[in-house]
Amino acid sequence: MHLADLLLFLLAGLLVLCHGQVDPKHYHQGHTGSPHQEASSTGEGSPSLKIAPGNTVFALHFYHLMASQSPGSNIFFSPLSISVSYAMLSLGARSHSQTQILEGLGFNLTEMSEQDIHRGFQHLLHTLHLPGNGLEMHMGNALFLSQDLPILPGFLNDSTAFYESKLFLTDFHNSVGTTQLINDHVKEETQGKIVDLVSHLSTDITMVLVNYIYFKALWEKPFVPSMTTTQDFHVDENTVIKIPMMLQDTQHHWYLHDRFLPCSVLRMDYQGNMMAFFILPDRGKMKHVEEVLTPEMLTRWNNLLQKRYFYKKLELHFPKFSISGSYQLDQILPKMGFTDLFSKEVDLSGITEERRLRVSKSFHKAILEVDEVGTQAAAATGSFVTFMSAQHNRRVLRFNRPFLVVIFSTNTQSIVFLGKVVNPMKP
Known part of the structure; x- marks a missing residue:
């Protein structure tokens, strides 16, 4: 059987984090994550099923907002990919900022603990990566960090253990080199479908968080x-x-x-x-x-x-057909309850002790191609x-x-x- 030409690709949650002066302490190499400890079971009570209702609430909330803003336009996005990016970011958020992110993602924190949410995403990622006949799906996260930024080891350990994040140390003062590093990684992980995602990066950027999905599937009943x-x-x-x-x-x-x-x-x-x-x-x-x-x-x-x-x-x-979607999340998510995240009020002190760290930009891009196979x-x-x-x-x-x-x-x-x-x- 021939592989489908259908390709669904998505790069979600390019989060550009900016801050003021950075403490020039030596970078702590504390990013070795533990392997999955969750069982691969997807039966009733599995961790991924616990977060499914919240993911659905977020997906439809995002859709309704986009439909109201552009009623005559194509819409296409991966709510799951966006949720993964921001759930991962919440590992480094503190106090009200963390609550805003998790509640904005559709979770009721009086009914579900922060640990349950992260374990749910960990199990979900593991489940989606299990091999399947005729189905190829790969979701991943990458952290591009300034080599001068004193990242806390707890954030690195948790982002790797729960979200399988890859770490890249880079010099953001070298805008051309960093841009190429990010674009090359995204191009490789999306099988060449997303190219030149980043065109330029300002010198005050110290961290970029990238989430992506590659999806390729075959119909059970293909068209002729x-x-x-x-x-x-x-x-x-x-x-x-x-x-x-x-x-x-x-x-x-x-x-x-x-x-x-x-x-x-x-x-x-x-x-x-x-x-x-x-x-x-x-x-x-x-x-x-x-x-x-x-x-x-x-x-x-x-x-x-x-x-x-x-x-x-x-x-x-x-x-x-083929359609795509491109969204500037820093302009959309504040309308969904993420009011502090893109302002100076945000507390991301769980990422670094430099408390002026904040999110400046966030992008989401998706492509859908549908054919006979x-x-x-x-x-x-x-x-x-x-x-x-x-x-x-x-x-x-x-x-x-x-x-x-x-x-x-x-x-x-x-x-x-x-x-x-x-x-x-x-x-």
Whole structure:
């Protein structure tokens, strides 16, 4: 079987940390992390399942904010990758700053301890890295530190043990060399898909935190390339474009048309522990569907789309496309409760004893490519099993207008990618 040309790549959370004068103490080499101590079990009660509800809350909060700011634009990001970056950063935050980060990520600190959160992410990363047939996923973190910055060994030990972070010592006064070091590392880890991420770095930068995801998957039911044809896609009421449309007309799929909401929902499985929901609102009903896009609704759809009644032969028309998303998190996250992190009020004294350390910039970039052989996957669990049914006479499903994409890791129940395709020809 050929490998999918589908590639989903993401670089999330480029965090540029700035501060004033640095104590020129010798750098402490205290960054040797311990191996995973968590079992690889993903059953009920596993550490990664404990953080899944918080990850979902953050994912949808971020999506709704982006949808309200740019209602007519493509949206694509990895909430999980952003969460990993900032959960890791919280290891070095103290007092109210730490609380803001963890609560901003969707966690209720009266119900879950800081240790449980970090152990959950540790187990999640370990689970995602387990080998799977037809599925390749790699998530990683890298710390680029000033060689003059006195980093506390506890932060280095914890970031390595919980988040598998790699450490690079660099001279930020050499802007060209540091830029190349970061860009080369990102290019290598994303299989050459993300290049020239950083164009220039100011001399007051002392730390860069990078998180990335590389994802490549195969459909369980691939499309036949010879059946792909050029068809219309209705971007909005006044805009129609031509796109390559894939076709399957003999396969059975999990799908439903919501009896009470104006949308159809298609579940597409990947080889491995991933699957996707593609949510197709009825014409002109995108905003209505977005308003009810909640954790409970995802759970509801997922429960229904495990019942044999919704597994039927379908004539499926699905676009072949590529989209990307680029976000400046230091402008977005303060609207989600991260009010201190990008100000002088932040306390990152757990990273270094220099208390003027602060976050100045943070970027998130993502790319999604979908073709006949592979694409993204998603799944969730829940308890609601009523109020919906497939329309008996509706056996043709055409994704020829804007739709939503939700990609899940089935064994950790976390949303890995989330987005909206408004114009599939606009990268």
